[in-house]
Amino acid sequence: MKKLVFVMAIISLFLIAACAQQPSVVQPVQEAEGPEIIVQSQAISNNMVTIEDVNIDKPGYVVIHKVVDNAPGAVIGNSALLNGEAHDVEVKVSGYENEEELIAMLHYDDGDNVYGFPQDEDNPVTANGQVVMQKFSITSAESPTSMKVPAPGNEDVEEMVVAESEVVKIDMTAKKWEFEPGIVTVKEGDRVKLNIKSVDVTHGFSLPDFGVSENLAPGKTVTVEFTADKKGTFTFFCSVYCGSGHRDMKGTLVVE
Numbered sequence: 001m002k003k004l005v006f007v008m009a010i011i012s013l014f015l016i017a018a019c020a021q022q023p024s025v026v027q028p029v030q031e032a033e034g035p036e037i038i039v040q041s042q043a044i045s046n047n048m049v050t051i052e053d054v055n056i057d058k059p060g061y062v063v064i065h066k067v068v069d070n071a072p073g074a075v076i077g078n079s080a081l082l083n084g085e086a087h088d089v090e091v092k093v094s095g096y097e098n099e100e101e102l103i104a105m106l107h108y109d110d111g112d113n114v115y116g117f118p119q120d121e122d123n124p125v126t127a128n129g130q131v132v133m134q135k136f137s138i139t140s141a142e143s144p145t146s147m148k149v150p151a152p153g154n155e156d157v158e159e160m161v162v163a164e165s166e167v168v169k170i171d172m173t174a175k176k177w178e179f180e181p182g183i184v185t186v187k188e189g190d191r192v193k194l195n196i197k198s199v200d201v202t203h204g205f206s207l208p209d210f211g212v213s214e215n216l217a218p219g220k221t222v223t224v225e226f227t228a229d230k231k232g233t234f235t236f237f238c239s240v241y242c243g244s245g246h247r248d249m250k251g252t253l254v255v256e
């Protein structure tokens with residue numbers, strides 16, 4: 001009899017253990033629509049591109065690329081996204097032209113809340129094996145960044161634009177013998193962060209009007225920071241001899 005009680009006790013213990021290990025009820029995962037991005041070709045002003053619809057399954061970014069050889073090229077702007085859907089997301093861009101084709105692409109944030117790729121692992125979002133991106137065009141712009149000239153007698157507008165200063169992060173590539181983008185447009189008062197990567201040999205990045213001079217070792221991303229505290233058009237250039245085209249390796253910073 002004692003033995004039977006003992007056996008029963010053991011069996012109950014097993015039963016209790018089995019119950020305890022039963023996984024808590026798993027909710028069927030809501031079948032979310034996959035990540036997507038919808039953007040129309042558009043006329044833009046104030047350097048703002050509007051993305052009609054986005055859907056992303058983790059926090060990330062909508063990133064605007066230039067189109068180079070029919071593929072995504074340099075990044076000219078990004079905006080952070082929360083997990084989920086969003087509509088009419090505005091992205092500040094710099095260095096585009098009228099009629100230019102651009103690509104809007106989704107990237108995930110790697111957890112540091114700062115966009116960077118590939119030096120930061122904010123990788124493109126893929127769905128069904130494809131990068132989630134869409135090409136669109138700037139149909140016309142009131143004031144393309146690369147050609148903006150302050151209109152005389154339009155000071156009010158200029159001042160309103162200047163009021164919204166912020167940190168502007170721009171990814172730039174240095175290679176024989178150009179900087180991409182070659183024209184960077186910011187607003188007076190902006191804190192500018194340039195993430196510059198040389199993709200071939202050692203170059204330099206010199207912007208003497210803002211006291212900036214850095215060496216760019218190949219394959220490394222160097223961040224250059226300055227405050228655009230004066231309006232005007234300034235030249236930046238390669239300061240490390242890099243071959244026959246070195247003297248022409250320059251670009252323009254426009255501070256509006």
Ligand SMILES: [Cu+2]
Nearest residue numbers: 238240242246
């Ligand atoms: Cu050079």
